[in-house]
Amino acid sequence: QVHQSGSGWSPVYVEENLGVMSVGFLLSSPDDAVIWRGPKKNGLIKQFLRDVDWGEIDYLIIDTPPGTSDEHLSVVQYLSAAHIDGAVIITTPQEVSLQDVRKEINFCHKVKLPIIGVVENMSGFICPKCKNESQIFPPTTGGAEKMCQNLNVSLLGKVPLDPQIGKSCDRGQSFLSEAPESPATLSYRSIIQRIQEYCDHHQCQEEKMI
Amino acid sequence: ERSNLAGVRHILLVLSGKGGVGKSTISTELALSLRHSGRKVGILDVDLCGPSIPRMFKVQDNDVHQCDSGWVPVFVDQDKSISLMSIGFLLEKPDDAVVWRGPKKNALIKQFVADVAWGDLDFLIVDTPPGTSDEHISTVEALRPYKPLGAILVTTPQAVSVGDVRRELTFCKKMGLRVLGIVENMSGFVCPHCLECTNIFSKGGGEELAKHAGVPFLGCVPLDPQLSQSLEEGRDFIQEFPKSSAFPALSHIAQQVLDGTLQQSS
Numbered sequence: 001q002v003h004q005s006g007s008g009w010s011p012v013y014v015e016e017n018l019g020v021m022s023v024g025f026l027l028s029s030p031d032d033a034v035i036w037r038g039p040k041k042n043g044l045i046k047q048f049l050r051d052v053d054w055g056e057i058d059y060l061i062i063d064t065p066p067g068t069s070d071e072h073l074s075v076v077q078y079l080s081a082a083h084i085d086g087a088v089i090i091t092t093p094q095e096v097s098l099q100d101v102r103k104e105i106n107f108c109h110k111v112k113l114p115i116i117g118v119v120e121n122m123s124g125f126i127c128p129k130c131k132n133e134s135q136i137f138p139p140t141t142g143g144a145e146k147m148c149q150n151l152n153v154s155l156l157g158k159v160p161l162d163p164q165i166g167k168s169c170d171r172g173q174s175f176l177s178e179a180p181e182s183p184a185t186l187s188y189r190s191i192i193q194r195i196q197e198y199c200d201h202h203q204c205q206e207e208k209m210i
Numbered sequence: 211e212r213s214n215l216a217g218v219r220h221i222l223l224v225l226s227g228k229g230g231v232g233k234s235t236i237s238t239e240l241a242l243s244l245r246h247s248g249r250k251v252g253i254l255d256v257d258l259c260g261p262s263i264p265r266m267f268k269v270q271d272n273d274v275h276q277c278d279s280g281w282v283p284v285f286v287d288q289d290k291s292i293s294l295m296s297i298g299f300l301l302e303k304p305d306d307a308v309v310w311r312g313p314k315k316n317a318l319i320k321q322f323v324a325d326v327a328w329g330d331l332d333f334l335i336v337d338t339p340p341g342t343s344d345e346h347i348s349t350v351e352a353l354r355p356y357k358p359l360g361a362i363l364v365t366t367p368q369a370v371s372v373g374d375v376r377r378e379l380t381f382c383k384k385m386g387l388r389v390l391g392i393v394e395n396m397s398g399f400v401c402p403h404c405l406e407c408t409n410i411f412s413k414g415g416g417e418e419l420a421k422h423a424g425v426p427f428l429g430c431v432p433l434d435p436q437l438s439q440s441l442e443e444g445r446d447f448i449q450e451f452p453k454s455s456a457f458p459a460l461s462h463i464a465q466q467v468l469d470g471t472l473q474q475s476s
Contacts, residue, residue: 096441
C-alpha cells in the first residue's frame with residue numbers, strides 16, 4: 001500500500017534502506033491491467049519522478065520495460081534537470097536479443113544518456129548434477145562481449161542461469177543472501193561493484209569541475 | 211474495394227504481459243508447424259521497438275515493395291507458404307532505434323493492418339511486443355472488423371511472469387478478445403549430457419493460471435538449445451529437428467490451433 005503525505009508519496013520500504021515505488025502498488029487486484037496509451041503512462045511516470053518522497057538516498061535505480069518508447073523518453077526527459085549517472089543495459093547472449101540491444105544503445109546515444117555498461121544475463125547454465133555447461137541461449141554472433149567491443153561500451157559482466165534466482169524473486173527474497181556461493185551471486189557482486197566504481201568516479205569528476 | 215484481409219481465413223494474436231518469454235519464438239514455430247500441415251501462413255510483427263521476426267526467418271536484409279493494393283509481404287522462400295511484415299524491413303540500418311511515442315506507433319500499426327497485400331492465407335499470426343499498451347490497443351481495434359480467432363498467451367513458469375500474464379488475460383477480456391490458450395514456455399531444461407531435468411524458471415505457473423482463469427492450457431515448451439540455435443540461424447526447426455526436445459510441444463500447440471479452427475467451422 002502506498003501512503004500520501006504532505007511531502008508526497010511514500011515509497012514502500014522492503015528494508016530500512018531499500019524503498020520501492022511501482023504501479024503494482026496502486027492496483028487493487030493482481031488481475032488489474034494497466035491498459036493505457038502513451039500520454040496517460042507519461043502522466044504517471046512524471047508523478048512517480050516528481051512526487052515520491054525518497055528522502056536522502058545514495059542510489060535511485062529505475063527499472064524500465066523493454067523498448068525505446070514513451071516510458072523511456074519520458075524518464076529521460078523528466079530527469080533532464082536532475083543528473084542521470086547512466087544506463088545499465090541488459091541482454092541475453094543470442095543475436096535475436098543483441099539486435100534489440102544495439103537499438104537500445106543507439107537510443108541512449110540519441111538522448112545523450114551515458115552508458116555505464118552492458119550485462120549479459122542468462123549466460124550459460126551449469127547442470128547441478130553433472131556440472132557440464134550448456135549454452136541455452138547461444139552467443140552465435142559473439143555474445144555481448146563482441147557487441148561491446150564493436151560498439152565501444154563496457155561489458156560489466158555475465159550472469160549465468162541459476163534456478164534459485166527465479167525462486168528468490170518469486171518469493172520476494174534476496175537471492176544474494178539465499179545463495180551467497182552461487183556463481184551468479186559472484187557475478188552480480190562484481191557487476192555491482194563496477195557500477196559503484198563508475199558512479200563514484202564520475203561523481204568525483206563532477207565535483208572537481210564545480 | 212476488397213480489403214487486404216479479405217483472403218485471410220483466421221487471424222490469431224500472440225500476446226504476453228512480460229518481455230523475453232518467447233512470443234516471437236512461439237509465433238515463428240507455430241507458423242512453421244502450420245506450414246508443415248500444408249497451410250499458408252502470414253506473420254504480422256507489430257513489435258516496433260524490437261522486431262525479431264525477420265531474423266528468425268533469415269530474411270532481415272530483405273526490402274519491402276509496394277503494389278497497387280499496398281505493401282507486398284516478404285516471402286521466406288520460393289515456396290511462398292510463409293510471408294512476413296515487420297518494421298524490421300523498413301529500417302535503413304538494422305541498429306536504428308525506433309524511438310516513437312504512442313501516436314506515431316498507432317499510425318503505423320493501422321497501416322500494417324490495412325495495407326499489407328497478404329492475398330489468400332489460412333492463418334495470419336500477429337506477433338506483439340510485451341504489455342497492454344498502444345500497440346495492443348491499436349492492433350486489436352484495427353483487427354476487430356475482421357473477427358480474429360483469438361489470442362495465445364505466452365508465459366514462463368515463474369510467478370513473476372505469470373503475474374503479468376494475469377493482467378494480459380484481463381486485457382483480452384476487456385477488449386473482447388477470445389483466449390485460445392496459454393503456453394508455458396522455457397518450462398524445464400533437460401541437460402544434454404546427463405538428461406537431468408532442471409526447472410530453471412520454476413514450473414507449473416502457466417498451467418495453474420490456465421486452470422484458475424478457465425482457459426485452455428496449450429502445453430509446456432521446454433528450453434531447447436537446438437531451438438535457440440535454429441532461431442539464430444533462421445532455420446526451420448520443425449522440419450530439421452523433429453527429435454529435439456521442444457518439437458512435440460510445439461507441434462501439439464499447432465495441432466490444437468488446427469483442431470480449434472475445425473471446431474469453429476463445424
